[in-house]
Amino acid sequence: MKILVTAKRVPDPESTIKVNSSGDGIEEAGIKWVVNPFDEIAIEEALRVKEAQGDAEVVVVSIGPSEAQEQLRTGLAMGADRAILVTGENLDTSAVAKILVKIVEKESPDIVITGKQAIDDDSNEVGQMTAQLLGWPQATFISELKIADDKSSAECTREVDGGMETISVPLPALITADLRLNEPRYASLPGIMKARKKPLEQIEAASLGVDTTPKIVIKSMAPPPAREAGRIVESVDELVTALQSEAKVL
Amino acid sequence: MIDFHFDEEQQLIHETVTSFAAEQVRPAAHDAEESRTIPQSLVDQAWELGLIQGTIPEAYGGYAQEPSSAVSGAIVAEALAEGDLAIALHLLSPRLVVDPVLRLGSEEQKQELLPLYCGEKFCAGSAAVLEPSWDFSFANVGTTAKRNGGDYVLDGTKCFVPLASSAARMVVYAQDEQGVLGAFVVDTGTPGLEVGEREKNLGLNGLETFEVTLSDCRVPATRRLGSDATGMLRRSRIALSAMAVGVAKASLAYAIDYAKEREAFGVKIAQKQSIAFMLADMATETDAAQLLNWEAAWKTDQGEDAAREVALARYYVNDAVLKVADNGLQVLGGHGFVRDHPVELWLRNARGFAMFEGAASV
Numbered sequence: 001m002k003i004l005v006t007a008k009r010v011p012d013p014e015s016t017i018k019v020n021s022s023g024d025g026i027e028e029a030g031i032k033w034v035v036n037p038f039d040e041i042a043i044e045e046a047l048r049v050k051e052a053q054g055d056a057e058v059v060v061v062s063i064g065p066s067e068a069q070e071q072l073r074t075g076l077a078m079g080a081d082r083a084i085l086v087t088g089e090n091l092d093t094s095a096v097a098k099i100l101v102k103i104v105e106k107e108s109p110d111i112v113i114t115g116k117q118a119i120d121d122d123s124n125e126v127g128q129m130t131a132q133l134l135g136w137p138q139a140t141f142i143s144e145l146k147i148a149d150d151k152s153s154a155e156c157t158r159e160v161d162g163g164m165e166t167i168s169v170p171l172p173a174l175i176t177a178d179l180r181l182n183e184p185r186y187a188s189l190p191g192i193m194k195a196r197k198k199p200l201e202q203i204e205a206a207s208l209g210v211d212t213t214p215k216i217v218i219k220s221m222a223p224p225p226a227r228e229a230g231r232i233v234e235s236v237d238e239l240v241t242a243l244q245s246e247a248k249v250l
Numbered sequence: 251m252i253d254f255h256f257d258e259e260q261q262l263i264h265e266t267v268t269s270f271a272a273e274q275v276r277p278a279a280h281d282a283e284e285s286r287t288i289p290q291s292l293v294d295q296a297w298e299l300g301l302i303q304g305t306i307p308e309a310y311g312g313y314a315q316e317p318s319s320a321v322s323g324a325i326v327a328e329a330l331a332e333g334d335l336a337i338a339l340h341l342l343s344p345r346l347v348v349d350p351v352l353r354l355g356s357e358e359q360k361q362e363l364l365p366l367y368c369g370e371k372f373c374a375g376s377a378a379v380l381e382p383s384w385d386f387s388f389a390n391v392g393t394t395a396k397r398n399g400g401d402y403v404l405d406g407t408k409c410f411v412p413l414a415s416s417a418a419r420m421v422v423y424a425q426d427e428q429g430v431l432g433a434f435v436v437d438t439g440t441p442g443l444e445v446g447e448r449e450k451n452l453g454l455n456g457l458e459t460f461e462v463t464l465s466d467c468r469v470p471a472t473r474r475l476g477s478d479a480t481g482m483l484r485r486s487r488i489a490l491s492a493m494a495v496g497v498a499k500a501s502l503a504y505a506i507d508y509a510k511e512r513e514a515f516g517v518k519i520a521q522k523q524s525i526a527f528m529l530a531d532m533a534t535e536t537d538a539a540q541l542l543n544w545e546a547a548w549k550t551d552q553g554e555d556a557a558r559e560v561a562l563a564r565y566y567v568n569d570a571v572l573k574v575a576d577n578g579l580q581v582l583g584g585h586g587f588v589r590d591h592p593v594e595l596w597l598r599n600a601r602g603f604a605m606f607e608g609a610a611s612v
Binding site for chain 2: 034070073074077186187188189190191192193194195196
């Protein structure tokens, strides 16, 4: 069995994000970069499937700048077997999905697991687009994954509004990981040391023959307006009046 | 000539240990101190990180690809201690046996002892270094090792011996008849080795420490590691200094967060000059301590004689951590004095660094 997982390079969620001076992106100086937390969950799930199946290979893929090697090493240190880095600049979700399709076609995995979304742009698109372009079944926002004994299908529990939905998808399929799927392991020191010897293949996006012209262009970026300080009112009546006449929400 | 970037492997190690310390160790610190125990589940979880096995070469059951570096060791010690010092010392205790065996041990000793620390479960280690005498120093160790046939006979009293009741063996430092400092691997069940009552300390209450008495304790000569063990203690001092830096970093970060939150006279106290100056002093002391110790570690890794740098770092770090922890408490004002905030624990723990290797150890 082969499992392909993604590892996007994103700013650490603990970082303080500032808009850059040209106003079209974030200030990258001083930012710590990490594996997208949802991708980390995807990697963990792939490793658990591998551990349960015994005979399985986990391939971790990142699409982005060459520095994303660091995130791939994290994936390898957690336990993935090998890594593929597709380098390219200014890639939007549609370009990333098209590139991922090429990698999937080359690798022919049984399952592709991605994070449900990346925490930088929060698009929540790549998984769905990739499945669509491949013509594969997809199961998104998964909180539980069970591979059938004959490995021909997977039972996936999805978090939907107001409850849980369990669906079965034939393999190969694409799955996107939600927060509650698992708790990712720490990369162990032995894992980190072994990671150095694991193969990391680099491919240039331009060599894959896909049109990566962005369909989305970021025109400008601005921080949300600062919240004004609250006010303590004397009585409920005063509150109701203020909500009606000032805030105009009642 | 100078580069302060971690290499890729150190970066990953740093990330793993920092996350583990922040997410698992720190939340357990308060209860460990109050209940005087460290939860086994945390110890088991840490064992899976391979902090010890990662320093032992593959030939002896570990995973290390190359000789362990003092810089990498300092990175781990610093990050863990930033979570909690008592827990860090407990988790790294196997190194008290593993490191001397790696550095000083013969091939037979490595084959025999190292695989014991590469198993599925945490295997506590211990070292008997300090002695309860007013003139203790490494140049003047009171515990003696007298050769008697195929054995050494150890006599003396040791204190602050961590995990002495649960470790299967400890490294005892004693002076031989030629006045050379020797390191002896002693099984804790050896007749003549008596583990006393658990000590009650100012801080570090999560960590079990004991007085150990050696009287007519016979150890086979094959259990002596190398000849002169002085250099060994130099390496352990780098790790200890790194832990002190970790405590200082914890205190600094906590004080900064608090000062940015806490309001007085209508502004955040971080904007008050008296607090801002204090934070700036703390940051300067912490970085200076870290840099001195990194230099000592780096020089050690180069195979150069780092006696001077190690001594300077120990001397400076001891004072720095105490000052930073004390200021950290002061930034919190009255809140710093109550046990709900960890700053008072860090101050108590910081006080220990001047003690751990003997007051006159430099």
